[in-house]
Amino acid sequence: MRSRVQLLAALILLSTVISTACSGGQSSSSTKNGPEKPDLVLGTLPIPDAVAFHIAKSRGFFAREGFHSVRTETIQGTGPALPLLKNGQLDVALINYVSAFTAQGKGVVDLRIVADSYQADANTFLLMTPAASTAKTLADLRDKTIAVATLHSICTLTLEVALRIHGMTAKDVRLVEMPLPNMPGALAAGTVQAAWMTEPFITAAKTTDGAKTLADMASGPTAGFPIAGWAVTSEFAKKNPRTVSAFQRAMAAGQQIAASDRAAVVTTIPSYTQIAPNIAKVITLGQFPLTLSATRLQRVTDQMLEFHYLDQPLNVAPLLLPPATTTPTNGAS
Numbered sequence: 390m391r392s393r394v395q396l397l398a399a400l401i402l403l404s405t406v407i408s409t410a411c412s413g414g415q416s417s418s419s420t421k422n423g424p425e426k427p428d429l430v431l432g433t434l435p436i437p438d439a440v441a442f443h444i445a446k447s448r449g450f451f452a453r454e455g456f457h458s459v460r461t462e463t464i465q466g467t468g469p470a471l472p473l474l475k476n477g478q479l480d481v482a483l484i485n486y487v488s489a490f491t492a493q494g495k496g497v498v499d500l501r502i503v504a505d506s507y508q509a510d511a512n513t514f515l516l517m518t519p520a521a522s523t524a525k526t527l528a529d530l531r532d533k534t535i536a537v538a539t540l541h542s543i544c545t546l547t548l549e550v551a552l553r554i555h556g557m558t559a560k561d562v563r564l565v566e567m568p569l570p571n572m573p574g575a576l577a578a579g580t581v582q583a584a585w586m587t588e589p590f591i592t593a594a595k596t597t598d599g600a601k602t603l604a605d606m607a608s609g610p611t612a613g614f615p616i617a618g619w620a621v622t623s624e625f626a627k628k629n630p631r632t633v634s635a636f637q638r639a640m641a642a643g644q645q646i647a648a649s650d651r652a653a654v655v656t657t658i659p660s661y662t663q664i665a666p667n668i669a670k671v672i673t674l675g676q677f678p679l680t681l682s683a684t685r686l687q688r689v690t691d692q693m694l695e696f697h698y699l700d701q702p703l704n705v706a707p708l709l710l711p712p713a714t715t716t717p718t719n720g721a722s
């Protein structure tokens with residue numbers, strides 16, 4: 390009887406050891422091949438540029454790649470986000486290329502771009518004038534006040550490119566910073582004579598106050614201009630290569646949907662912005678690039694150098710991380 394009890398105890402112990410070993414092996418494999426940081430903190434803005442991320446998150450693409458959570462923090466822009474990336478409060482951030490490359494050129498931060506996000510298209514960024522304006526071209530805005538979201542940014546860079554076509558520079562107009570939501574009201578009140586606007590404020594200004602389009606800020610030399618992407622610091626990329634790859638795969642899946650399914654985009658945008666569903670249906674959207682192209686992004690730094698946003702040439706190729714094209718075999722289907 391005693392020997393049978395001992396045998397039973399031995400079998401139970403062996404079973405426990407085997408179960409623990411198997412469980413431990415799975416956990417070890419998951420830790421080894423999954424993201425080093427399964428809980429990600431991401432800085433983003435409530436704008437259409439970020440819609441592919443929200444599509445990816447809502448459809449479980451991040452969970453599929455082994456992330457336990459992806460927590461978002463609303464940032465005020467690229468400038469305020471960069472210190473948060475450097476000190477580790479953010480792991481990844483949505484950045485606009487002009488501000489990011491300005492900081493990179495000054496040595497403020499060493500960034501790595503991991504995914505493209507948004508690219509200008511016709512009528513996505515417009516210079517708007519009040520309904521009563523008599524201006525026909527940018528030349529008619531000499532000595533006038535123009536509202537821009539931020540100075541020394543994508544707003545002012547594209548505007549300067551357009552001004553040069555009409556024989557002018559930024560010194561020939563008065564540029565004032567103004568939050569985008571305030572621009573339609575400022576135009577209607579006559580506080581400014583023109584405003585660099587994007588959606589949904591373009592549609593709001595047109596439908597509410599009859600504002601008019603004076604010029605497309607993404608045409609001619611700036612047609613198809615790259616606007617925004619997702620970035621990490623070089624240090625984060627070096628320490629967390631599997632995390633970066635997993636993020637890239639999840640984002641690529643979301644970006645593919647954003648690029649091919651407008652219905653998915655317009656139904657997602659109201660879920661994280663203040664854009665109403667009826668407005669989301671009619672706004673003009675930019676493009677959602679499927680590749681991270683050094684040639685395309687080099688256009689940005691070349692224009693920045695030409696208009697003295699950079700003091701010296703900046704080669705973007707070393708800043709772009711190659712895409713992750715495969716999913717680890719231990720990942721979820």
